[in-house]
Amino acid sequence: MELKNSSAARMIYGSSENSADLLYATGIFIPDPFWYIQDNLGESHIILSALEVDRGRRTAHVKHVHEWSELTNRFQSILPTDKNIAENLLVAQLLKQLQIVQIKVPADFPVAQADFFRKEGFQLHVSDYPFWNERQFKTQKEIEALTEALHLTEKAMIVGIDCIASSTIASDGFLYLGGKALTSERIRGEIHAFLVRHEAMPHRTIVAGGKQGADPHEVGSGVLAAHQPIIIDIFPRMTHSGYWGDMTRTVCRGVATERCQRAWQAVKESQERAFALIRSGVDGKDVHEAVHEHLVNTGFLTGRSAEGKQEGFFHGTGHGLGLEIHEQPRISWRSYPLQTGHIVTVEPGLYYPDMGGVRIEDVVLVEESGCRVLTTLEKVFQI
Structure with missing residues (x-):
């Protein structure tokens, strides 16, 4: 080239x-x-x-x-x-x-x-x-490389979710798998082992349960509890191409609180709203504002808690993905027109110290008349 x-x-x-x-x-x-x-x-x-x-x-x-x-x-x-x-x-x-x-x-x-x-x-x-x-503008060869990375990321996500879905809820309220406590570290290890076997390098995979999920980049540690949200965010780099995958799902083993269920549904709807808006010529700022507006209108405000901690939706809606995990363009409060050939994440989230966090992330290719979602894994909250 x-x-x-x-x-x-x-x-x-x-x-x-x-x-x-x-x-x-x-x-x-x-x-x-x-x-x-x-x-x-x-x-x-x-x-x-x-x-x-x-x-x-x-x-x-x-x-x-x-x-x-x-x-x-x-x-x-x-x-x-x-x-x-x-x-x-x-x-x-x-x-x-x-x-x-x-x-x-x-x-x-x-x-x-x-x-x-x-x-x-x-x-x-x-x-x-x-x-x-x-x-910024991905060629067909690059789109294929990123799609390969994303499909592997989906498979790794299934590995993590299957660990949670196969666990049992013990009387102490925690999750157990194969007679042993199910920890963030154990799931992360399974995900990482899968990725390495398939020629991808994992990087600080997030498996954050309960209140740990209120910090968007907390990787998570310790035994996972039932009836609470668990954020899994996987972003591996393919060793042969250098391109990255990126995907987030939030699941709950058991029955989540009514507030948490509403939060997950609001995040899912806000992502769908972003999908409907993204096309060549649209300003990423307008997409971000629409996502934020939907979350506010469904009752989830952004601000500071009484203790001074951030809560609500306080990060950007998305970022470019390619040979770097975060690259141009951005979908945030700053103006950045989206153009054909951009590949961006769409990852709204809600975070509250007393509830934990909910985030859903997929990757789209910007096209003239809309966007093509490159990730296909279904979104299920309670498992």
């Missing part, structure tokens, strides 16, 4: 295992930091060690693959003995050979490297986020 969204030269230094921008530009996973350069003509270059260069030439989505030893031979006369300085000088010489002076770099470009290149006479400009504007 040749990226040509700007005539300006661009440069990234990092590991594509950790930099979504670098992985997007090169299409290759490399654990150690390496250099990516887009020259003034839009042609791409990477500099790799002997360890990676053959694989890079075979699989990287770039025009030119350089090896350090080749650059060393080419620019031998200007090299000092210090290896770290030598590598920077080799990059600087390659930039000069490519007649590059003005360079856009991402916001996380290392300060030490920036200082060096500025001293060498290059003009570095920090790019606004996103570094590659194209990343």
Whole structure:
């Protein structure tokens, strides 16, 4: 994939295992930091060690693959003995050979490297986020990669929900499975084991029961109780593609309180309202406000409790999903027009310290006349 969204030269230094921008530009996973350069003509270059260069030439989505030893031979006369300085000088010489002076770099470009290149006479400009504007608009290949991640996430969710559905309610009010107390940690372990077996890496999966669920990002711990909401939020990254899945369901083993049942129904309806509104050209802010309005109109207010804790619906409705778990665009109080090709989560929720939390999350593809829901797992509260 040749990226040509700007005539300006661009440069990234990092590991594509950790930099979504670098992985997007090169299409290759490399654990150690390496250099990516887009020259003034839009042609791409990477500099790799002997360890990676053959694989890079075979699989990287770039025009030119350089090896350090080749650059060393080419620019031998200007090299000092210090290896770290030598590598920077080799990059600087390659930039000069490519007649590059003005360079856009991402916001996380290392300060030490920036200082060096500025001293060498290059003009570095920090790019606004996103570094590659194209990343917002998913290609068919990316849609397929995300759909694969989401379908695996659904299967992992079934693993977690089945643990709860198969549990028994003991006289002490807690859940037991196979004669042992059913804990958040045990369910999380089952989910993680399933994901790893299917080439996905889990990241801080949430299994938060009862009042723990009132904190949206509390991962959950301890024995799970009956008749209380349990939030399960799973967001794995596929090891072969780098794309993420993301899904949340809230379930209750037993009979939830009438208030909690109303909260779950209100959240489900507000999500459906968002689905009906999302299409190309719609402002995400309007979608978010409609979700918030529905929750308020059904009796669930947002604010601070007497103890000063947040309660109600106090986070955004959704975020972009791709090579990062949170990326552009956003569906929140801030204006952000949705466009064809955006893939976003839709995850309204309600949180009250005395009740716990309820959240439902699915992922949609924005299209001209509406949105396509990419996740298909049914929503059932009491199991």
